[in-house]
Amino acid sequence: MDKNKKITVFSHLLVWIVLVSMPYMLSASTQQLNINRVVAHFWIPLGFYAVIFYFNYFVLIDRYLFVEKTLKFIAFNCLIIALFVFLKELIESTFFEELSRNFQVDKKNQGPPIRMFIYIQSISYMAPLLFAIAIKSTKRWVKIEAERKDAANVKLQSELQHLHYQLQPHFFFNSLNNIYSLVDVMPEQAKTSIHGLGKLMRYMLYETNMELVPLSKEIDFMKKYTDLMKLRVSDKTVVNYKFPSTDFGIKIAPLLFISLVENAFKHGVAANKESSIDINMTCENKTVFFTIENDNLPKKTNDKSGSGIGLQNLEKRLQLLYPKKHIFKTAIQDNRFKVTLQIETD
Template sequence: MDKKNKITFFSHSLVWLVLFSIPYILSYGQEQNINRVIAHFWIPVLFYAVIFYTNYFVLIDKYLFKKETLLFILINALIIAVCITAKEQIEGNVFADLSIPKNSDGNGPPLKMMIYVQMFSYLAPLLFSIAVKTTKRWVKAETERKEAANFKLQSELQHLHYQLQPHFFFNSLNNIYAMVDISPEKAKTSIHSLSKLMRYMLYETNVEEVSLTKEIEFMSKYIELMKLRVSEKTIVNYSFPKDGSSIKIAPLLFISLIENAFKHGVSASQDSTIDITMTLEDNKVMFITKNNNFPKNTQDKSGSGIGLQNLEKRLQLLYAGKYKFNTKVENEYFNVNLELETV
């Protein structure tokens, strides 16, 4: 018996134990007629248990949940009729000495009224079993739905993660390729730096969250790699918190924004500036990039164009309701603001 079944067993046992104890609890300190307690309380409770568990374990699953409602009602009507008849027989034969209270005119309660009252009392365990079973089924269905949604979420995140790696690698190789003829030494250094970055992406980011400090270290190395490619016409400024070890964050969230800044913020003929800033405020991470806006034409193949789309999908999946993300062009500068709540 697993833990869940043990809890169910003990909870049901406790309920029935309380029910069987009620006559003693209500009449504590008073003289009790044990035969009357058995006849008018224990025996009905036993029949209630029969109705409850017959429905709970058999009838509800077999008939009610399979839309055979009429058959379900007929079977329960038969069970209730059998229980009422059996109870009357037991009381009449075993507890015949227990007289039914008389009215002032000497007559007992009408037979039909007694039967109706008993029928309604026997409907209680039936309705209760339906309510418990339906609730249990709903909880199970909701749990399965959440598990399916979580599996879908993890699958989609994994897909986006795998999509990001070749995209990043593709952009980095393009940058190194552009340096091969101009500066072979820089290209050589860049390949070495890229190998370190790829090692991090391949072996340390296959988790739900990483330390912000590691992400900052990764981004700093990537920016230094990108600075090797740009000319003196481009000024690159970046600022990161010195310590982010206390904050956990989804890996590789900001790299697309940095890639985008270098892709669209650098010109071969004009001066340009790229500013990258990250600040912390309690459990919030604010990330801002600002760069000159040099939109690439459709023939430019320096990137696959999936970076920001990938980022927005990941934000929706991982930080729904906990992030603010906006981009705008202002005074010939492209501005990106991303704010995340990490708890």
């Protein structure tokens, strides 16, 4: 028996022990107690309450109420309550004749009619029934809510995994395009680029499968990628980057920033124009601030390199990984494209 079941059993036993002991706890002296009266008017109804509660809790609610067989559920409980009202009267008249006789005398002299007492007894038997429904419904709701959260978490992980796998070929495709452009004109730089790409792909394949990675590794990855991309751009392009010297113990979802760096090199560089790319990252109180600026030199519509999924992928991942904990903005000002990304990591 696991810990939760043990706690449940102990709680039930404690409740029933308290209920059985109520006459003794409420009486000023045990000598004043009439044991026959306690048995007839308290313990026997209490036993009926227990039967109604547990029979509904373990059988009727699951079998009828939760499967929308409400009429059968009501009919069964009406029969059970009627049976217990009859049994209580039968037991009292058979085994507690004196109490029953005094009761009948009291009713003739001054009390309300017997039907009123039967009605009150019937109503009292509904208390354990309603209590069983309340507890069972609450447990069912908690279970359904937990299953819903588990299902949502599985869906979230599936979507994130899909986006992660989508990002890798996208990154690889863009990098190969860049290296391809170097093969004929700068074969030595192309070799260096292939070697550098191998290191980057090793990181992507073997170190980014975790939910969180140290920010320092992401910074190192971006530096290597930026240095790799600088090999293929002309002297007319200036690339500046500034990263924090320490990551302040911050862990972050992998590969969030690389799409922005890729986008800057893809849309901010032209062979025959002067341009610049400025990358800046700072950290403060477990919050990462990242900005990147580049000249706005969009590719022609017939240029399909990379298929344009990088920023869309990033936005989806941010919504899934950091809901209400991120700010992502893009803007074009003075023919410069600027991206601002702020992430609260904890």
